[in-house]
Amino acid sequence: MPQAIDTGLYRARRELLAERLRLAGGGVALIPTAPPATRSRDTEFPYRFDSYFHYLTGFAEPGAVLAIVCDGAGFRSHLFCRPRDPDQEVWTGWRLGPEAAPAALGVDTASSADNLDAELPDLLADRPAVWQLFDQHGNQLAPALRAAFDRLRGRARSGVRPPPALRDLTPLLDEMRLVKDAHEITLMKRAAAISAHAHIRAMRHARPGQHEYQLEAELLHEFRRHGAQFPAYGSIVASGANACVLHYEQNDARMAPGSLVLIDAGCELDGYAADITRSFPVDGRFTPEQRAVYEIVLAAQAAAIERVLPGERFDAAHEAAVRVLCQGLIDLKLLSGGLDEVIETGAYKRFYMHRTGHWLGMDVHDVGDYREPAPVEAAGPGGAAERPSRVLKPGMVVTVEPALYLRGDDLPEAFRNIGIRIEDDALVTVDDAEILTEAAPKSVAAIETLMAEARE
Incomplete structure (x- = not known):
């Protein structure tokens, strides 16, 4: 029973x-x-x-x-x-x-x-x-x-x-589910903790020459042994060029020395999802080019998290992340032109084609309008009213997941097929954002130290 x-x-x-x-x-x-x-x-x-x-x-x-x-x-x-x-x-x-x-x-x-x-x-x-x-x-x-x-x-x-x-x-019902109650937050915190430790387990077990599915097995083992009933979605374990495929699902390639692996995975616990992405070098150390791209994405995530605040608009995190990503691409000479030009023309979308986050809850892409539900008066073509981006409120949970996907024969060889996404789950509180998934390491130093210790 x-x-x-x-x-x-x-x-x-x-x-x-x-x-x-x-x-x-x-x-x-x-x-x-x-x-x-x-x-x-x-x-x-x-x-x-x-x-x-x-x-x-x-x-x-x-x-x-x-x-x-x-x-x-x-x-x-x-x-x-x-x-x-x-x-x-x-x-x-x-x-x-x-x-x-x-x-x-x-x-x-x-x-x-x-x-x-x-x-x-x-x-x-x-x-x-x-x-x-x-x-x-x-x-x-x-x-x-x-x-x-x-x-x-x-x-x-x-x-x-x-x-x-x-x-x-x-x-x-979407409006009700959008703001989580105390019961839901407790479950989401536990799901996030289980998922974070699954990512740690994968980092510790990663070795060149393994198949991607071997890391997927480590994730599933950690999910289930802590009581999670399912993965919250099909786990993505994507190495090398596969990391540039946003919803890669085969998980069957052999991981080459010197390559990165992107893992996007979270468990479902009693109906509530976690959603974490970490990117790390299969053999434990970033190359200079991998590290340069990684630091840009990490900085973009930090800028986005600073905008996950009560009273901020949902779109603010994405806009903050895009500015950092674009400046980083310019600095690496992967894009040319001024920052505002790169943003306005959408030139960056070759390397970053999705939004910086989504609602999270019972469904991994959870319900709720991303715009204010009631029409507001605003200037626009023909005087049509437009709904602004949703104002964040305590109890909302969002993912924060900027990324860069570098593929194409026109790129410098050392930058080709680098796919990096860093994703965390953020609970909007009365003051700021609580990162539910912070136990999963994401700084270069923390990742390299963890993986080095696992090889001793």
């Missing part, structure tokens, strides 16, 4: 969502969890719940749907979940069942998922709206909703009507 959950935590989240629904006109919100995914033929991938659903319930079983009914000033929550099935549980494990769900999860009522089609019409009857997570899991509730609407239309003569509106629940 799974461990008991904090029912008060999840009920408070449901209450907050219900209040937001009430302010938006009320109705019924339907939140399904993720369906199992087939790996091949009759084999499934390890099950992972839907983030929105788990955020509101803490329930990890498949085959469930949460309904939140918002009536006037109050609300009630109802869970559809799999019934107990002793024969099936012999094969796939224990189920909670609807009888135990209210006490275990803090929902008001529960019934079998087998009854969803039969109970949905009464749940929706005469409600002002149905709220759904648009485009989640292929709109898996669409058949049940169509059938419920058809049945309600058939009862129109008795005065019963289907909801007149279908509305997207995603923006309301």
